[in-house]
Amino acid sequence: MSRPSDRCPGVFSSHPAADGHLARIRLPGGLITPAQIQALVGVSDEFGDGHLELTSRGNVQLRGITDIDGAGELILEAGLIPSPSHERVRNLQMSALTGRRGGLLDAWPVLDDFDTRLQSDAALAKLPARILFGVDDGRGDILTQGPDIGLLAYEADSFDVVVGGKATGRQVSPGDAPALMIDLAHAFLADRNDEWRVQDLAGRVAIDDVLARLPRTGDHAMSKLGPEPQVGWLAQDDDDLVALGSVVAHGRIPGRVGEFLSAIERDIYLTPRKEILIVDLSESMADTVLRVLAPMGLIFDENSPWTRVTDCTGSPGCDKSHADVRGDLDLHLRDGDVVIDEREHWVGCERGCGSPQEGHLRVEATPTGYTRRRL
Ligand code: SF4
Numbered sequence: 001m002s003r004p005s006d007r008c009p010g011v012f013s014s015h016p017a018a019d020g021h022l023a024r025i026r027l028p029g030g031l032i033t034p035a036q037i038q039a040l041v042g043v044s045d046e047f048g049d050g051h052l053e054l055t056s057r058g059n060v061q062l063r064g065i066t067d068i069d070g071a072g073e074l075i076l077e078a079g080l081i082p083s084p085s086h087e088r089v090r091n092l093q094m095s096a097l098t099g100r101r102g103g104l105l106d107a108w109p110v111l112d113d114f115d116t117r118l119q120s121d122a123a124l125a126k127l128p129a130r131i132l133f134g135v136d137d138g139r140g141d142i143l144t145q146g147p148d149i150g151l152l153a154y155e156a157d158s159f160d161v162v163v164g165g166k167a168t169g170r171q172v173s174p175g176d177a178p179a180l181m182i183d184l185a186h187a188f189l190a191d192r193n194d195e196w197r198v199q200d201l202a203g204r205v206a207i208d209d210v211l212a213r214l215p216r217t218g219d220h221a222m223s224k225l226g227p228e229p230q231v232g233w234l235a236q237d238d239d240d241l242v243a244l245g246s247v248v249a250h251g252r253i254p255g256r257v258g259e260f261l262s263a264i265e266r267d268i269y270l271t272p273r274k275e276i277l278i279v280d281l282s283e284s285m286a287d288t289v290l291r292v293l294a295p296m297g298l299i300f301d302e303n304s305p306w307t308r309v310t311d312c313t314g315s316p317g318c319d320k321s322h323a324d325v326r327g328d329l330d331l332h333l334r335d336g337d338v339v340i341d342e343r344e345h346w347v348g349c350e351r352g353c354g355s356p357q358e359g360h361l362r363v364e365a366t367p368t369g370y371t372r373r374r375l
Pocket of ligand 1: 313314321322
């Protein structure tokens with residue numbers, strides 16, 4: 001019989017970091033259920049560092065895993081590895097509030113259908129782990145992430161096809177969109193040598209053939225990009241319910257906070273900007289959540305610097321780091337005069353792990369101190 005870790009390829013880092021193995025959990029659309037949060041809190045408490053870490057791809061990772069088999073068994077039991085063969089193809093993003101607030105259409109059925117097709121297509125298990133799929137409901141939040149293959153709604157029943165991070169001016173309906181994204185994924189494999197991203201391809205023959213069979217969109221207003229944080233009290237459009245948006249320092253949810261999030265018994269969407277969106281709350285529930293979770297460290301203030309600042313692990317967790325990035329960032333923000341009015345990402349070395357896809361200020365540790373440059 002195979003051991004749990006044998007059945008979880010792609011979940012665990014192949015080489016441990018200074019603080020142990022890393023487990024990356026695939027969350028299509030950023031959706032995580034209360035039961036899944038509870039399960040991951042259990043895994044992190046027993047085998048990891050007691051936190052759930054948000055990633056810049058809208059997934060979750062657990063750090064400091066000491067026992068891969070033990071952790072793998074619990075992750076499998078929680079149903080968080082639906083297709084072991086496709087585990088590395090983990091970056092599927094979607095406008096997180098789609099169907100609830102804003103946007104031109106509900107992107108979820110399209111992403112869900114695409115993921116089902118993806119997982120049942122054996123050839124697509126060969127896609128590189130960095131590839132990013134994204135469905136943007138027209139608000140522009142996913143387009144800014146530069147999906148390799150994606151969709152941008154420009155009407156309630158039409159998408160502009162996105163390839164290599166750019167809208168192509170080719171049109172597809174929501175019904176045909178999942179199959180088209182599968183075709184484009186196969187075309188990427190056909191065009192690829194050893195490139196990890198569509199953006200890096202030396203030439204695009206198969207992809208352009210797929211696009212050529214689609215009608216042109218004609219002129220349409222490009223989506224206004226949506227860099228504003230989704231944080232605070234967010235009334236949903238068609239019901240009396242509320243979504244609560246929050247962030248957390250360093251993108252790390254302590255296990256105790258995770259337990260409370262699970263106890264709310266509502267789905268949660270995690271975004272590439274490391275926002276935590278609790279949806280479908282009555283107003284009285286939302287009031288209670290604010291009163292309980294704000295003192296525990298969840299930040300519901302859209303003006304908090306943590307809505308714009310992210311960081312990598314730094315030392316001591318990463319032995320490549322030139323500095324204790326988290327500690328230094330805490331010290332920097334403790335100075336009440338600091339104004340953060342653009343996205344900033346702090347890193348411990350030139351690798352720049354977890355960098356936002358959007359333009360941002362990189363604050364990078366070097367052997368002689370921090371440097372700052374715009375990317
Ligand atoms: S950016 Fe450098 S210091 Fe930070 S986690 Fe990556 S490798 Fe480690």
